[in-house]
Amino acid sequence: MTRWGRAVLPLAVVLVVVIAVWYAGAAWLNFDVTANLAEDDATTWEILQGTMSQDRPLLPAPHQLVAELFSSVFEHPIDSPKSLIYHASVTAFAAFLGFLIALALGIGLAIGIVHVRTLDRSLMLWIIASQTIPVLAIAPMVVVVLGNIGFTGLLPKSLIAGYLSFFPIVTGMVKGLRSPDPMQRDLMRTYSASGLHLFTMLRWPASMSFLLPSLKVAATLALVGAIVAELPTGAQAGLGARLLSGSYYGQTLQIWAALFMASFLALLAIGVVDLFRLVLIRRRGGRL
Amino acid sequence: MQAAPPAPTAAAPVVRARNLSLVFDADGQKTVALSDVSLDIAGGSFVSLIGPSGCGKTTLLRAIADLERPTSGSLVVNGLSPEQARRNRAYGYVFQAPALYPWRSVERNVMLPLEIMGMPPEERRRRAERYLDLVGLREFRRRFPWQLSGGMQQRVSIARALSFEPALLLMDEPFGALDEITRDGLNLHLHRLWRSTGMTVIFVTHSIPEAVYLSSRIVVMSPRPGKVVEIIDVDLPGERELDVRETPAFLAVAHRVREALRAGHSYD
Numbered sequence A: 001m002t003r004w005g006r007a008v009l010p011l012a013v014v015l016v017v018v019i020a021v022w023y024a025g026a027a028w029l030n031f032d033v034t035a036n037l038a039e040d041d042a043t044t045w046e047i048l049q050g051t052m053s054q055d056r057p058l059l060p061a062p063h064q065l066v067a068e069l070f071s072s073v074f075e076h077p078i079d080s081p082k083s084l085i086y087h088a089s090v091t092a093f094a095a096f097l098g099f100l101i102a103l104a105l106g107i108g109l110a111i112g113i114v115h116v117r118t119l120d121r122s123l124m125l126w127i128i129a130s131q132t133i134p135v136l137a138i139a140p141m142v143v144v145v146l147g148n149i150g151f152t153g154l155l156p157k158s159l160i161a162g163y164l165s166f167f168p169i170v171t172g173m174v175k176g177l178r179s180p181d182p183m184q185r186d187l188m189r190t191y192s193a194s195g196l197h198l199f200t201m202l203r204w205p206a207s208m209s210f211l212l213p214s215l216k217v218a219a220t221l222a223l224v225g226a227i228v229a230e231l232p233t234g235a236q237a238g239l240g241a242r243l244l245s246g247s248y249y250g251q252t253l254q255i256w257a258a259l260f261m262a263s264f265l266a267l268l269a270i271g272v273v274d275l276f277r278l279v280l281i282r283r284r285g286g287r288l
Numbered sequence B: 001m002q003a004a005p006p007a008p009t010a011a012a013p014v015v016r017a018r019n020l021s022l023v024f025d026a027d028g029q030k031t032v033a034l035s036d037v038s039l040d041i042a043g044g045s046f047v048s049l050i051g052p053s054g055c056g057k058t059t060l061l062r063a064i065a066d067l068e069r070p071t072s073g074s075l076v077v078n079g080l081s082p083e084q085a086r087r088n089r090a091y092g093y094v095f096q097a098p099a100l101y102p103w104r105s106v107e108r109n110v111m112l113p114l115e116i117m118g119m120p121p122e123e124r125r126r127r128a129e130r131y132l133d134l135v136g137l138r139e140f141r142r143r144f145p146w147q148l149s150g151g152m153q154q155r156v157s158i159a160r161a162l163s164f165e166p167a168l169l170l171m172d173e174p175f176g177a178l179d180e181i182t183r184d185g186l187n188l189h190l191h192r193l194w195r196s197t198g199m200t201v202i203f204v205t206h207s208i209p210e211a212v213y214l215s216s217r218i219v220v221m222s223p224r225p226g227k228v229v230e231i232i233d234v235d236l237p238g239e240r241e242l243d244v245r246e247t248p249a250f251l252a253v254a255h256r257v258r259e260a261l262r263a264g265h266s267y268d
Helices: A004-038 A042-051 A062-074 A085-113 A117-130 A135-148 A156-179 A180-189 A195-232 A237-250 A254-281 B056-064 B083-088 B106-116 B122-133 B151-163 B180-197 B208-214 B240-245 B248-262
Strands: B013-024 B029-041 B046-050 B072-077 B090-094 B168-172 B200-205 B215-224 B227-233
Touching: A004 A042, A004 A062, A062 A085, A062 A254, A085 A156, A085 A195, A085 A254, A117 A156, A117 B083, A135 A156, A135 A195, A156 A195, A180 A195, A180 B056, A180 B090, A180 B168, A195 A254, A237 A254, B013 B056, B029 B056, B029 B227, B046 B056, B046 B208, B056 B072, B056 B090, B056 B168, B056 B200, B072 B083, B072 B227, B090 B151, B106 B122, B106 B151, B122 B151, B180 B240, B200 B208, B208 B227, B208 B240, B208 B248, B215 B248, B227 B248, B240 B248
Parallel strands: B046 B200, B046 B215, B090 B168, B168 B200
Antiparallel strands: B013 B029, B013 B072, B215 B227
């Protein structure tokens, strides 16, 4: 078997099994509703066929979902509120902005914590405490408070996304900036290197192998934050709004399509981080 | 404040220690690492500090490098305090491990001190090439540390210490982690380097043959508390090949060192 075959075959097997279970689940979960709607003399076989094409199925069949995804992605102009691409891009932009906020905040805090003893003692506990508050509880408050002082739309969403995703960046960076061993630090001392040199030539490059795994987690958390932030606002646009309106109107197909789009965005985000990682590894001669 | 001391002449020692003591205090637990050490190291000499673990030989080297602060006594490096000497970048330091930065290529590791010292890029490249050539690693300059063996990595770290051409080289058991064959090769290399540059080398080791082969003078130390037991001049020819180690003169010096170590090291 070729290398490709070895890599693809296990994935393909899992995919086939998942789809089979999914179809079975759709038939089972949708059976009662379909039977109620069907003509009195419908046979079981006819009802089973019906479970595959309900308008509002409890669990849509895979091919229905594919059709829904296709139509909502390709059959509307990108700037139309019916286009899933439009909603995905609204969420992705908020998440990206939140991620940038988290990057600045997380790296800034980590630098402070590593260099200032007082910050080390005072901040870390609060940073950990901040993450024990469920985002679902704090998101509506942030949205309402900011809305009252005139900030709506992008900013509250990005702040919530940033709030979720700065945490792995802080912890990864603190650990990374502290990772150089005493000998590597003594070496800098023998050169009478400045604090800035110590940072740019030792601490910062040493921290990269800690930052990159954190970035993957942070990127997906930013996306979760942005979607959650779209729920309580009754947002007009975004994947969160699609999920919310889908559940109001029982549009299960719409919900599932939005969920798939969200996981696609997460994969995309992780892919971008991975690309950055590969570039860095290349520059470092094959190892991070 | 006293006036700046006169610049060291050829006769003035590069390192001058008087009644030097150093006590480590970790949570009230006091460890005397150095006790009343007095020592002169002449310019251009190769001086080995030898002794068992815990005799303070590394601590003495680190004090000279201003990586540790003596508790009492005086220590003068190049006529200056160790701190001033360090700020003047008076010495190159080779650690027990190569301490290379893994994200830098071999060449860029050698250039690290040159970058910190603000040398122009052209000159940096020239120096890196010259000193990598000197340790026989020129063709490996684009590789990364993990692609080299332990001995090669330590050679890179020596090239790095030499790259800014310090007059004083401090080496802390640089070959301790290497196999005997690699070690022999590096000893020969280092000996020729010292002969050709005329720099002062202070070399910490616990290998008697290594100390005798390399040194013009050997400082024998004893542990608990770390002090100097004896200072032995090595009267061997200036230019030495590895087989000098089988000559009676060599063995006689080695014997004296061993006796001194034994005298300073009681198990009571």
